[in-house]
Amino acid sequence: MDRNMENNLAQLKKSRRPGQLRLLFAIILVIVAVIWSWAGTGFSIPAIMRGVPRIYNFIIDDLIPPRFDSWQKFLNPTLQTLYMAYVGAIFAIILSLGLGIISANNLISNRLIVYLGRGISSFLRAVPAVAWAVILVAAVGLGPFAGTIAIALGGAGMLGKTYADSLEEIDMGQVEALKAVGASWFQVLTQAVLPQFLPDFFTWSFYRFDLNIRSAAVVGLVGAGGLGFSLDTAIRLFQFREATMGILWIFGLILIVEFITAKSRDKILEGL
Amino acid sequence: MKQKDVLIKISDLKKSFPGGTEALKGVSFDVYRGELLVIVGASGAGKSTLLRCINGLSAISSGSIVVDGIEVNGLKGKKLRQLRTDVGMIFQSFNIVNRKRVIDNALHGRLAYYGLRGVLGLYSFEDKKKAFEILARLDLEKQVAKRADQLSGGQKQRVAIARAIMQEPKVLLADEPVASLDPGASSKVLGYLHKICQEEDITAIVSLHQIDYARNYADRIIGLTEGVVTFEGGPEDLDDEAIQELYFNEEEEE
Numbered sequence: 286m287d288r289n290m291e292n293n294l295a296q297l298k299k300s301r302r303p304g305q306l307r308l309l310f311a312i313i314l315v316i317v318a319v320i321w322s323w324a325g326t327g328f329s330i331p332a333i334m335r336g337v338p339r340i341y342n343f344i345i346d347d348l349i350p351p352r353f354d355s356w357q358k359f360l361n362p363t364l365q366t367l368y369m370a371y372v373g374a375i376f377a378i379i380l381s382l383g384l385g386i387i388s389a390n391n392l393i394s395n396r397l398i399v400y401l402g403r404g405i406s407s408f409l410r411a412v413p414a415v416a417w418a419v420i421l422v423a424a425v426g427l428g429p430f431a432g433t434i435a436i437a438l439g440g441a442g443m444l445g446k447t448y449a450d451s452l453e454e455i456d457m458g459q460v461e462a463l464k465a466v467g468a469s470w471f472q473v474l475t476q477a478v479l480p481q482f483l484p485d486f487f488t489w490s491f492y493r494f495d496l497n498i499r500s501a502a503v504v505g506l507v508g509a510g511g512l513g514f515s516l517d518t519a520i521r522l523f524q525f526r527e528a529t530m531g532i533l534w535i536f537g538l539i540l541i542v543e544f545i546t547a548k549s550r551d552k553i554l555e556g557l
Numbered sequence: 558m559k560q561k562d563v564l565i566k567i568s569d570l571k572k573s574f575p576g577g578t579e580a581l582k583g584v585s586f587d588v589y590r591g592e593l594l595v596i597v598g599a600s601g602a603g604k605s606t607l608l609r610c611i612n613g614l615s616a617i618s619s620g621s622i623v624v625d626g627i628e629v630n631g632l633k634g635k636k637l638r639q640l641r642t643d644v645g646m647i648f649q650s651f652n653i654v655n656r657k658r659v660i661d662n663a664l665h666g667r668l669a670y671y672g673l674r675g676v677l678g679l680y681s682f683e684d685k686k687k688a689f690e691i692l693a694r695l696d697l698e699k700q701v702a703k704r705a706d707q708l709s710g711g712q713k714q715r716v717a718i719a720r721a722i723m724q725e726p727k728v729l730l731a732d733e734p735v736a737s738l739d740p741g742a743s744s745k746v747l748g749y750l751h752k753i754c755q756e757e758d759i760t761a762i763v764s765l766h767q768i769d770y771a772r773n774y775a776d777r778i779i780g781l782t783e784g785v786v787t788f789e790g791g792p793e794d795l796d797d798e799a800i801q802e803l804y805f806n807e808e809e810e811e
């Protein structure tokens with residue numbers, strides 16, 4: 286009996302070893318990566334120490350106080366940023382619904398289509414919105430149109446993947462039951478898949494809209510309209526206090542939008 | 558029994574899964590119109606697989622299944638959907654759409670008769686009336702407007718029965734319909750199932766692992782052991798010896 290137990294313990298020990306080895310390997314890998322990137326970025330703590338007073342001086346001398354009297358200058362760009370984020374989100378959602386569905390391996394039996402969908406999402410995701418904006422500003426000119434498309438494409442990359450992942454998590458029993466009554470693919474989609482997918486759909490779509498506000502502010506820096514564009518203009522003209530006013534606008538806009546989206550998301554999810 | 562009119566003919570049905578497991582090893586039997594056939598057997602004997610082959614949810618490896626004159630093997634697309642309108646199915650885990658109302662779930666049984674209107678969930682007045690009527694017969698009239706996830710397990714399974722009956726099927730497949738229910742709800746659900754199949758003259762194939770339920774409701778019983786039919790007869794023939802053989806003889810092999 287005891288010898289049996291000894292055997293069992295030995296077996297337990299043996300079963301754990303590969304896990305421990307892997308953990309050790311992972312820790313070494315992380316340490317190497319940290320050292321490598323430290324060297325690669327020229328990260329130095331003395332430089333931070335030296336920089337702190339300079340940052341402090343810049344903030345005190347150049348940025349503060351904001352030029353509150355310039356607030357009107359940012360009113361239109363703020364609205365423009367909001368429109369870009371909103372229209373960009375709508376386009377991204379429409380594009381991603383298609384992408385998400387064809388990328389979900391439980392809804393599409395053709396592997397090739399699934400890989401294609403996943404591939405398109407990955408590609409769109411791999412290119413940051415700012416990079417899309419640079420390309421699109423060159424293609425369609427300065428302004429919010431380029432920014433909106435950039436935001437839509439960047440957003441579609443993320444939503445395409447999150448939609449697909451959510452769709453793959455649904456209870457397939459309900460789907461199978463509707464297949465068993467003889468329902469068509471589209472009927473199964475709207476009657477069994479959609480009801481299960483809607484909560485995730487709204488959560489992710491609203492989250493994307495929140496992110497879009499930030500993106501919309503940033504793509505402006507490369508000329509694609511909105512607050513970022515005004516901010517960039519102010520900085521180029523050394524109007525730093527005006528720029529601070531612009532940053533306050535961005536800050537306020539993000540807070541307000543997040544508050545509103547959180548409220549409306551909760552209301553919608555309650556009603557589902 | 559009524560006249561012995563064959564509705565489903567299963568001949569030498571074999572089904573293997575990609576991993577190489579042979580779930581059904583040449584199953585043959587007939588199902589007569591109007592009867593309630595119970596399939597008994599231990600877990601893993603192939604009961605579910607057998608039922609899923611009959612409406613084409615699982616493709617068979619070889620053999621033949623003929624449902625009311627139509628060969629199921631090889632059916633695809635529209636023809637397969639057409640067959641499925643004639644074959645209702647009830648699942649162990651109910652599989653009703655939890656986030657929809659009870660009435661919507663019942664109306665799902667009519668989807669195959671609608672095209673785009675079904676996609677949008679728009680049903681005719683007659684079908685809605687029919688759904689109310691069937692739900693009332695299953696004592697669910699107070700639940701029609703409730704969301705399905707607010708129901709108890711037994712009520713959910715009755716909604717699933719309503720959905721299947723809405724199809725006006727010729728045959729109803731019930732795959733362990735009461736395995737996730739407590740004894741009280743189980744006999745209630747089986748009672749409703751039995752009654753409504755008789756009233757609508759629907760042939761039923763019910764897989765069960767509880768022998769006493771099988772004896773209570775079956776017109777005929779088929780026993781499966783490891784993918785082979787090892788018993789066929791009336792409820793009175795399923796004696797202790799037969800049960801012993803169905804459920805306990807695998808241990809001798811090991």
